[in-house]
């Protein structure tokens with residue numbers, strides 16, 4: 001199976017009022033199928049920039065990114081959008097749902113872009129909503145739902161196309177503790193059951209503890225890449241001990257050059 005995401009020396013600078021801001025200064029990492037990774041780091045360290053690059057929402061200033069074995073730099077914007085649609089699901093802090101469109105149609109939307117027929121779209125969207133415990137809310141609109149329910153709709157939308165990677169930027173940031181816990185329990189289950197790799201950005205240690213690997217970003221660089229034992233680093237669980245840093249470049253970095 002291909003590495004889900006493989007980044008080599010990714011750099012991204014922004015031009016701001018004549019000044020160049022180096023948001024990412026050379027990040028290399030590999031995400032394997034089925035991994036659960038938390039990206040943590042101080043505000044402004046480059047986490048969102050990295051997520052946007054990993055999700056092909058943005059292009060790097062330099063460096064290489066391979067998504068499911070496909071190098072993205074040579075792709076047109078249209079081909080990149082297709083690759084993104086087929087392989088990556090996104091969950092954002094503020095849900096990004098269409099407020100006046102039913103949960104079912106919100107979830108089916110990625111399949112519209114893919115050209116899937118209506119009956120199949122609806123059947124798959126229903127199954128995705130059932131998988132996040134919202135089988136009884138198909139016709140509700142996001143504006144009629146709680147924050148936790150809206151984020152579950154967003155997770156269903158991210159996963160309806162069966163991507164290999166789910167990228168989540170502060171998925172619990174707008175939720176209270178109970179709803180945040182519920183969303184994390186769903187992500188734990190979906191990761192275990194479907195094998196989708198999850199990469200999430202969080203400021204919250206309890207959320208990061210759900211992951212089996214933690215990548216610390218500081219000043220646009222990976223400072224530490226740590227594998228945790230089975231069951232993540234949640235306190236009170238067996239196997240949560242740190243097993244030491246991992247080389248974020250992985251053994252095949254040269255392949256992308």
Ligand SMILES: Nc1ncnc2c1ncn2[C@@H]1O[C@H](COP(=O)(O)OP(=O)(O)OP(=O)(O)O)[C@@H](O)[C@H]1O
Nearest residue numbers: 014015016021023042043044045046047048049050
């Ligand atoms: N569009 C932009 N134009 C100019 N500078 C930007 C832009 N986006 C981000 N930056 C800068 O790049 C750096 C990294 O920003 P980024 O949003 O990736 O950090 P972050 O770790 O996600 O922060 P936070 O935790 O606060 O969301 C910051 O210095 C930020 O000001």
